[in-house]
Amino acid sequence: QQPVQSPQAVILREGEDAVINCSSSKALYSVHWYRQKHGEAPVFLMILLKGGEQKGHEKISASFNEKKQQSSLYLTASQLSYSGTYFCGTENWPGTYKYIFGTGTRLKVLA
């Protein structure tokens, strides 16, 4: 039931772009994205809801493909501060407010 994220890890140079994918085997109602730095708690990035509503930071973008039961997080013009592990948290249909976190994607941005 745990969502699968890809890639598992990625290394970027500053200014490069990255896409992180999150796929579920179940119908989804919403997807949350969080970033966690080593030794710290996860920090909210984005919420995507069935029907197209989104809430999040202006510099982060994401998509939610309800039919394919997946979401993608787009990181553009990466900065050193983007380094960390990214997790998607999925809420199954019909919406229970219970979130199952994905396998994680480790991202490292180099100067």
Add this chain to the structure above:
Amino acid sequence: DTGVSQDPRHKITKRGQNVTFRCDPISEHNRLYWYRQTLGQGPEFLTYFQNEAQLEKSRLLSDRFSAERPKGSFSTLEIQRTEQGDSAMYLCASSLGERNHYEQYFGPGTRLTVT
């Protein structure tokens, strides 16, 4: 508002002992979540509360785990008869909302080591 706080930050206990952790959410937040996280893994859902009502509990949990949220304020997570496999970071998160979707704010966590 200083965010979500958890106490203690670290706990070392011997196998078989009981431990209790406390979480103080952001004051106006209705929902409170408990997660467990091991190294390299995502947070694993344990349970969540809407105000004082415990609405769901993971089937992964045995009867040794219990959580409460009296009066819909702070919450406690108790683990009885701890086992070495319980060693992990225990995270608490809170969010606004009764029907709408809002982001979760995570606390710093309690790191449990069972020897």
